[in-house]
Amino acid sequence: xxxxxxxxxxPGMASLLGVSLLARTAxxxxxxxxxxxxxxxxxxxxxxxxxxxxxxxxxxxxGGPLLGRVIDRRGLRAVLLVTVTVQVVFWLSVPxxxxxxxxxxxxxAGLLMVPAQPVTRQAIAAMTTAEQRRAAFALESVQGELSYxxxxxxxxxxxxxxxxxxxxxxLGAAIVAGGTGIALLNPPLRAEDEADAxxxxxxxxxxxxxxGMMAVLTMAFGTTTLLSGVDLAIVATLEEGGQVSWAxxxxxxxxxxxxxxxxxxxxLSRSVPTWLLLGLLGLVTIPAGLAHDWxxxxxAVAAPGFSPRRPFPRWPTR
Numbered sequence: 079x080x081x082x083x084x085x086x087x088x089p090g091m092a093s094l095l096g097v098s099l100l101a102r103t104a105x106x107x108x109x110x111x112x113x114x115x116x117x118x119x120x121x122x123x124x125x126x127x128x129x130x131x132x133x134x135x136x137x138x139x140x141g142g143p144l145l146g147r148v149i150d151r152r153g154l155r156a157v158l159l160v161t162v163t164v165q166v167v168f169w170l171s172v173p174x175x176x177x178x179x180x181x182x183x184x185x186x187a188g189l190l191m192v193p194a195q196p197v198t199r200q201a202i203a204a205m206t207t208a209e210q211r212r213a214a215f216a217l218e219s220v221q222g223e224l225s226y227x228x229x230x231x232x233x234x235x236x237x238x239x240x241x242x243x244x245x246x247x248x249l250g251a252a253i254v255a256g257g258t259g260i261a262l263l264n265p266p267l268r269a270e271d272e273a274d275a276x277x278x279x280x281x282x283x284x285x286x287x288x289x290g291m292m293a294v295l296t297m298a299f300g301t302t303t304l305l306s307g308v309d310l311a312i313v314a315t316l317e318e319g320g321q322v323s324w325a326x327x328x329x330x331x332x333x334x335x336x337x338x339x340x341x342x343x344x345x346l347s348r349s350v351p352t353w354l355l356l357g358l359l360g361l362v363t364i365p366a367g368l369a370h371d372w373x374x375x376x377x378a379v380a381a382p383g384f385s386p387r388r389p390f391p392r393w394p395t396r
Contacts, residue, residue, distance in 0.1 A: 085214045088205055094198065094265050099221050101194035101256020104249050106222075107229030108134065108191075109306060111242075111249050112172075112184065113313065114233060119242035120177060124314050133181045135306075137188025145193050149267070154197065158261040162254050164190040169250020173243030192257035195222070201265035220337055227333020230309055231326040238323045297356055304359070308332070308366060308382065316372060324372035331376045335383025342384075 086092050109131045116127035149157050168187040175183055199218060206214045236245045309329065316325045362381035369375045 085206065085210055085217055088210075090263065090265060091202075091205060094201055094205075094260070094263055095217070095221055097256055097259030097263060098194050098198040099225060100252060101192055101260065102198070102222060103225040103229040104252035104256060105191065105194060105229075106225045107233040107249055108253075110230040110233045110309060110313070111237070111245055112180075113310060114237040115172060115242040115246055116177070116180075117317070118237060119173070122177065124310070126177065128310075130177075130180055130184050131306075131310075133185040134188040137185040138191055139188075141189035141191060142193070142196065144189070146196065149193070149197075154267060155261050155264055158192065158257050161190045161192045162257040162261070165192060165250055165253050165257065169246055169253070172246040172250075173241075192253055192260075194256055194260060197260060197265070197267070200267045204266045204269045223333060223337040223339075227330060227337060231329040231333070234313065234322070234329065235326040238326075297352060301356060301359070304363060308363060308379070311367070312375060312379070315370060315375065319371055321372050328372055328375045328379060332379040332383045335380045339384040 086095075112130050112134065113124070113127040116122050116130055117124060120126075145157055145161070164187065168183055171183060172180065198221075199215070202214045202218055203211060233245055233249065236248070312328050312332075313322065313325050316322050316328070359382060366375065366378040366382065369378045
């Protein structure tokens with residue numbers, strides 16, 4: 079814990095993590111919010127909801143590299159201004175858009191999503207020393223687990239009690255507030271020595287886009303797909319059994335166990351092979367597909383939760 083306290087004592091670090099937590103909590107709930115809106119607000123199927131979330135996810139995948147390049151050229155604040163404006167327009171429009179228009183709007187919203195997570199990770203790398211980064215990235219990983227624990231659970235609970243359109247407005251407000259806060263902080267994205275090195279020009283793509291990097295990207299894609307499927311399957315299973323209001327409890331259990339798993343992983347003196355972590359994650363997720371009510375789901379998702387949901391805290395993010 080001493081290492082964590084030293085990280086929080088870095089000037090600007092606590093403020094960055096606090097504002098980033100707000101933005102990331104809202105962003106992690108976007109898929110759930112759109113799913114609940116399509117199913118409960120438009121009275122359409124989960125397949126239709128999957129189309130909207132697929133459009134959003136495709137936009138996110140394409141927008142990440144694009145926003146990264148624009149940040150390098152135009153600066154962080156310029157990108158945040160554009161993305162925050164797009165999110166304001168999108169979330170205000172969600173409750174009045176027909177399904178087909180929502181598909182296109184979701185793609186645009188994903189393409190220009192507030193880049194809270196990559197910016198936070200890059201800023202952490204710039205604001206800490208090499209000796210501090212293991213603890214810093216472990217702390218950032220736990221922050222991510224908290225966002226997964228709170229965001230989807232709050233959306234599910236609110237959607238069951240109030241209009242899904244109101245939930246969309248509230249979620250959009252949180253994303254905008256978080257993005258605006260990061261813009262006001264304007265954290266450094268490069269350490270001083272890296273900034274000097276970067277002045278000499280970009281390294282050729284062949285120097286960093288190698289087999290190891292491709293493996294990292296492939297594993298990250300597989301993990302994200304698996305975990306997104308688990309979140310949606312929880313809601314679908316409980317909605318079929320008339321227990322959708324309990325989905326928030328199940329998601330909270332998944333989040334709490336994941337926070338514990340992240341803290342344990344960050345405290346290990348030796349790293350665990352990533353292929354082993356992801357293999358175990360896949361195996362222990364299988365029982366969740368066999369559960370049909372909320373008590374059994376709570377038990378089934380505990381094991382996947384203890385497996386670190388983002389087991390890459392020490393890998394480069396730039």
